[in-house]
């Protein structure tokens with residue numbers, strides 16, 4: 001959207017209700033009023049962990065967006081952004097005292113939920129909180145699409161490419177657990193030039209690197225022999241392009257559609273719990289677009305929606321979390337434009353959100369570092 005495109009502020013103020021709907025589109029289907037439990041394991045949803053109810057040392061638990069508002073108001077919550085295939089734990093056996101106000105009849109536990117150290121408020125291979133009060137280095141956190149942990153850009157073991165929002169990342173640990181991904185990486189991934197030199201000196205897997213594409217998941221070995229000749233993975237293995245097999249891998253948009261989905265590969269992915277990689281609608285981008293589509297494609301014409309599109313995931317997360325507090329301030333902000341008879345541009349809105357995010361960090365200096 002070009003900066004010349006503006007909208008009359010009067011329009012924006014008059015459409016307050018629509019404004020609200022559009023901001024909630026960022027939540028893309030995460031319902032802020034109803035507990036998501038009855039939907040079962042939700043394909044992807046915004047999740048929170050409550051350290052007041054389920055502190056470190058106990059069992060990890062995650063709650064849905066609505067429960068974070070209605071059942072854990074005033075509690076110490078960790079924002080987990082979105083995770084896949086999760087069922088809301090609010091008020092189940094893991095919660096000693098608390099009963100869910102929205103959906104009280106829950107199974108004792110949700111045995112298919114996957115948990116990580118994120119549920120205790122720490123992230124990355126360095127297991128630090130975010131934001132980290134002891135860390136003054138501004139560093140973007142990037143989510144691995146496989147384990148869904150968030151990693152510091154500087155702890156990925158590779159050069160972080162530009163336009164990181166548009167690319168999916170798989171961390172080094174997940175790459176090594178699913179070794180066939182290195183074959184795809186050699187042919188599909190985004191590799192920044194300096195990476196080779198930087199990594200060659202301190203690569204931790206020199207032997208595997210030599211063997212290259214011959215190494216594959218042990219569980220896949222048997223079925224691989226029977227693979228149809230049309231298997232794309234097999235073809236790529238035959239080409240055998242070399243790539244440094246260390247560090248995280250960034251994948252260009254649309255990369256999932258290039259993965260082989262022959263029967264053998266599907267079986268292999270399913271055994272590794274990676275079926276979601278064949279599903280384009282599993283991506284965070286698809287999740288975000290879902291909410292916007294519900295808004296009937298108006299986003300291209302609306303400065304607020306357009307500005308939201310340009311925020312990174314952490315900023316979007318902050319908006320989701322602070323949406324209710326923010327709404328009043330946004331109105332005040334817009335009101336000032338009305339008084340001056342000015343129009344609002346996408347840049348104005350973006351500046352507003354940036355100020356909001358800085359302000360919140362100052363307000364809560366105990367948890368957030370000053371910026």
Ligand SMILES: [Zn+2]
Pocket residue numbers: 034035036037063064065066067088089090102
């Ligand atoms: Zn819930």
Ligand SMILES: [Zn+2]
Pocket residue numbers: 050051052053054071072075076098
């Ligand atoms: Zn709580």
Ligand SMILES: [Zn+2]
Pocket residue numbers: 035066067068070071090091099100101102103
């Ligand atoms: Zn609840």
Ligand SMILES: [Zn+2]
Pocket residue numbers: 123124125126127128151152155
């Ligand atoms: Zn880290």
Ligand SMILES: [Zn+2]
Pocket residue numbers: 144145146147148149170171172173174
């Ligand atoms: Zn990972």
Ligand SMILES: [Zn+2]
Pocket residue numbers: 230231232233234260261262263264265266
């Ligand atoms: Zn295949």
